[in-house]
């Protein structure tokens with residue numbers, strides 16, 4: 197039997213022990229399983245209390261059972277839900293009872309959602325949104341994932357695809373005519389007008405996004421600078437907890453320490469890098485190398501110095517903000533050369549002076565970077581890349597149409613194909629495993 201035709205089950209709620217655990221079953225055996233374990237098939241979609249018994253009539257647990265006959269449900273197959281007490285032994289007994297049925301097995305990660313996708317219950321952008329919602333840590337991540345799950349991008353993509361197909365039908369009609377003589381402009385002109393309007397819309401969506409797909413991973417801010425300038429102290433201030441070891445000796449942060457922050461709903465990973473310095477110690481050299489590499493990949497670098505004016509020693513394309521630390525020592529004979537300006541801050545990491553201003557500036561940076569996630573339609577790099585392909589195809593269509601309508605029609609076909617891939621409707625076998633593997637078991 198093909199694995200797809202087997203009945204699957206999984207724990208869909210959190211790690212045991214828990215007060216209640218939810219075990220879902222999906223597939224052709226679901227009805228038989230419920231009837232056997234609960235003694236009868238409950239009315240559809242009605243929570244029904246039942247004493248579950250295994251095939252040998254040994255009691256498993258007092259449970260609430262729900263029966264959702266397919267296809268009008270989440271996966272499109274017959275589905276049963278068992279709400280049992282969330283103890284490990286209860287679950288072990290229930291899983292053993294389920295596994296005793298022929299053609300029933302535990303589910304792979306994301307397999308329920310994959311079946312829902314394959315049965316047309318949701319498109320690929322919605323499935324991705326579902327996964328993102330489950331993994332959302334911050335409010336903006338949740339918001340964006342919910343938009344995807346509601347099908348906002350999917351709906352737009354379906355509409356664009358339909359319009360591309362209309363435009364290409366007009367051009368193809370023109371090509372058919374042209375066999376008999378001239379290509380009628382009244383067919384080509386409206387087709388090109390449609391393509392132009394579409395291109396405008398898609399470009400607008402792409403431009404208005406900022407880098408909203410990065411909301412999933414978050415922004416990376418590196419704190420870098422010479423040894424002993426207070427990098428770990430600043431990190432602790434930002435995290436408001438002791439994550440990095442603060443010590444008065446130079447070179448304490450050997451490796452890269454990270455902390456995840458939720459800055460006004462934006463996920464931000466702050467990394468505290470080892471002090472960048474000359475050293476002969478191979479272990480320290482390795483620390484410095486990693487620190488440089490990690491800082492080079494960051495989206496923003498906070499270059500920390502103390503009052504003694506260290507020059508910036510950093511490679512990478514990210515913007516660098518100069519942060520002068522230990523301003524509390526400034527009065528003691530080391531006057532501050534310059535006041536704060538664009539991307540330049542004066543703080544005392546140990547006392548906390550100026551740290552709130554730095555945090556507000558980081559929030560502002562995140563807002564600009566993500567382009568205001570209110571308008572975020574694109575949730576993943578996969579989606580952005582495909583939309584960029586579509587826009588490029590439409591642009592090429594407008595350029596090549598002068599050389600021949602066949603070329604233009606071909607570009608439109610490719611663009612429609614990319615939208616089909618975005619929705620997961622065509623040619624996606626290669627990516628489905630990758631996408632669904634990221635899901636939780638039981639979803």
Ligand SMILES: Nc1nc2c(ncn2[C@@H]2O[C@H](COP(=O)(O)OP(=O)(O)OP(=O)(O)O)[C@@H](O)[C@H]2O)c(=O)[nH]1
Nearest residue numbers: 423424425426427428429447448449471544545546
């Ligand atoms: N006076 C004063 N001292 C500070 C301030 N910030 C940090 N320090 C002190 O400076 C010393 C070094 O701080 P760290 O945070 O360990 O410095 P670091 O840059 O992480 O050091 P490395 O990991 O060695 O590169 C500690 O003794 C801190 O207490 C500040 O704003 N004012």
